[in-house]
Amino acid sequence: MNRLLCRCSVLLFVWLLLLHPQTFAAENQVAIVANPEVKDTLDKEEIKQIFLGKKTQWKDNSGITFVLFDNDELLTVFLKTYIGKSPEQFKNFWKKQVFTGKGKMPKAIGTPTELIKFLAETRGAIGFMRSEDVDETQVNILSLQP
Template structure:
């Protein structure tokens, strides 16, 4: 019995580790985004989409999608990202993206704000938002 519980737990954990992340924008947003453009938005190095429209990036707060996005897209661990933003905030050179609670909160925010960009687990993406990249 203990082996079965351990096997199921391992499968659930492994599935979460390999989950795809979908980067989402408002359905009216026509911008084309690659990984580098997305990374710049999330590191505060850019404040607009490639087409020139203003962008508002939102993060998730402590979710598996947060860790997966940071690893696959931004290329930093959570602690590296926290240190990065702490330095920028302390020097007055930047403000990190607002944090939302979960996939649904990101979808709701992006659907209501034409300049927003966020990320969710790919399985959570809905027709309320437009998926522009999957990692």
């Protein structure tokens, strides 16, 4: 029975991997990065609260500025993994925030170089990017709590 269960689990994993290989690959490559002064450790719920505009201050009471990396594939993976929304749902959420006067559309940056520059120069800034594009001399990779 245990062997059968094990085989079924392996087959399910392989099936999922074949069905969505880019999601599995990209999910492991997303780095949550911030201004070098940001030293907070975050969990998934805190990341969600930040990118939904509900958490606006770091533990030291300094302001949070979040920015999106404008890459469709990585944005989709980030939103699915950390926010629990599709890009369309996320966009509609922010449209409603703007319409009701509760927020403004998040800033989106198109290249890793521009994103790193923005994060390095903006106190309290946070974003995400591919792990391979991170320049740890200019930004801080935030540790994630389980």
